[in-house]
Amino acid sequence: MKSVNVPAITITRVSRYARNLALLDEKGVEIVSSARLADICGVNPAQIRKDLAYFGQFGIRGVGYYVKELLNETQKILGTDKRWHLGLVGVGNLGRALLRHAQFINEGYTYVAAFDKKPKRIGTRIGDIEVAPWEAINRLIKDKGAEVGVITVMPEQAQDAADMLVSSGVCGILNFAPIQLKCPAHVFVENVDFTLKLDLLCYRLNSDTSQGHRKRTK
């Protein structure tokens, strides 16, 4: 069913379809036209068909998609029908935001451990999680079976955090620190780097202004 040759951008769109299908399902919607689903997801209907074609045949011509069925299929594709366990390193504002706001996280994910270096943070609780010191990373990641590490420390601590997570058996890292982590080939790393997005945004605004389409307010 799955192939590593599916482009990342396709997987990202499937993830967006899954999220919106879950919202429709919550609202009790049973069938959605491909035009409607495409509109909600911000793509065109042909794109949805093309993306899903990597994984099989879905939808009924002239009807659209059965919401619950396609939701289940997309979750199977993504692997989010399984439960994934996350260990977070760095309980500053960003780390706390991630731990607290369950609504930012899909159903398939559970935080099982959180770590920090600052003594005043160690032992505090955020939701169900008690913040542990870095020295406990190895033991707790193994004990709690965390497969994915989330790094929300300062840039200068990020590589150390990654090394400790990897040596504890984590094979996937979601990295919020604005540095390129060096990890062994068997470890998957995804970077969430909003300053790059901000640069892209301002490049576009700037190009647009240079071409006289728009005036900056100041």
Add this chain to the structure above:
Amino acid sequence: MKSVNVPAITITRVSRYARNLALLDEKGVEIVSSARLADICGVNPAQIRKDLAYFGQFGIRGVGYYVKELLNETQKILGTDKRWHLGLVGVGNLGRALLRHAQFINEGYTYVAAFDKKPKRIGTRIGDIEVAPWEAINRLIKDKGAEVGVITVMPEQAQDAADMLVSSGVCGILNFAPIQLKCPAHVFVENVDFTLKLDLLCYRLNSDTSQGHRKRTK
């Protein structure tokens, strides 16, 4: 010098080059070989040449790049040689993390206003910024000349926040809420959506496991 036809991925890499050049410059490094710069940025040297070729000729064969010169050029390309003013809506943990951690932000960006709906947050200060109510968005965005809006509210408030920012004259939005915003065509929107990244990570881990390359710990 600029063209809107440059792929987003190229701009994102140029942004990464600029960031790493700034770090080298801070350390007093004057010349960097293309191999070294490529290694730091996690790309290959040919990629750097190809990306920069969109904008002109840089670097000296057999020597590499003059750090300060290439830093200036990349900042000009990105538009980060100008100062950009940001207005943030939603002063929860994530919003506070963004406002507080100047190190997450490049030199070209300054927060000039922050807004929230919760009475207990209004009037509080984060760094130099006093949190204002939503009703003040229109006035303050205009007064402070914010060109870019940053949305860190709950998903259900994100579209309202976007509408208010756009009607106040903002032409670029960095959106952290996991929804597709509907904005007029003249507004650039970039989404920072870490659940999509998390899904991509777990898809890869899952595919890898399915193919028997690795065992999940639990």
